[in-house]
Amino acid sequence: MIEIVSERIGNKIYEWNDKKHVSPAVMKFALISLFTNSLSIVLALLIGIMIGRTGEVALSLLAIATMRFLTGGYHFKKSLNCVIVSVGVSTIIPFIHINEITKVVLSIIAVILVVIYAPSRLRGVSRVSEQGLQIRKWIAVTLVIVNLFLSYEILTLAFFAQSLSLITKKSG
Template sequence: MIEPLALRMAQHIKSVVPDHPASVPVLKHALAVLLNMAFITGLTLVISVFTGHTREVVTIMAAFAFLRQMTGGIHLKSGMGCVAVSTLLFTGLSFITLDDKWNMIATIISMLLILIFAPSGIERQTRIPKRYFPLLKVAALITVGLNLWFAYPFVAISFFAQTLLLINVRRWKTS
């Protein structure tokens, strides 16, 4: 659903502004990313209103997205698959409560996963040169490590979920 919609929108933009420097495939990709993000955010927020967990969901989505920019992670092939999985993930995480002990454990495991696997799969998703990837790892470690001080449970669970997505089992098996 997302890809065809993005294609129709890109073709419409190109027909209205034929001299636009971006090609239809480039516009389609950019629009697909934006639509994906909009559907995930909108659907998750609507569900959170009914579950009464809006504050938790907003915290989880913000923490997840912020860390994902530094660490990368597994990407699903389908835009709608990503919307479904992300919406279920963020909604589900909003129901998990961590006490201080589990908050610390989740944060420390997240830091270990970053040390081992980050950044993962961002080579074709960022314009940041590969020579700066070690700085992304350090920034991610500092970001996650700050939660040892602040001890926000929904941030810890969001970081934990994001760092689990750094583990690319297919790449690990072939190494």
């Protein structure tokens, strides 16, 4: 559905644009990304408001988005699947409670996954240089390690969940 709407809007923009700077395919891709991210954020925050956990859901969204930006990760073939999983994970995380040992274990696993697999699925689709991708990877590792000492439950779970999306058959 998101893909169809994006394609139609992209084609209309292309028709109305005299300069034709951007192809309809590129426009469609950009609109899919915009609509998917916007819908995920709006739905998650609305659910956060309804369940009385807006701040926690927002923190979860921010942590996942930051780690995803830094490390990459799996992309669903259908945007709707991405919306469902993103909203689901970010709204469930505030309800999961873990003890200190579990925080440490999940953080260590997240660090290992980021070190092994990041950047995941960013090469060839990003304009960021290899050096830039490596810098992002180590910033992500640093964030997880800093949270290991801060021990924020939501950040631990969000970083861990995002690190799982990095797993692929080949390492970063």
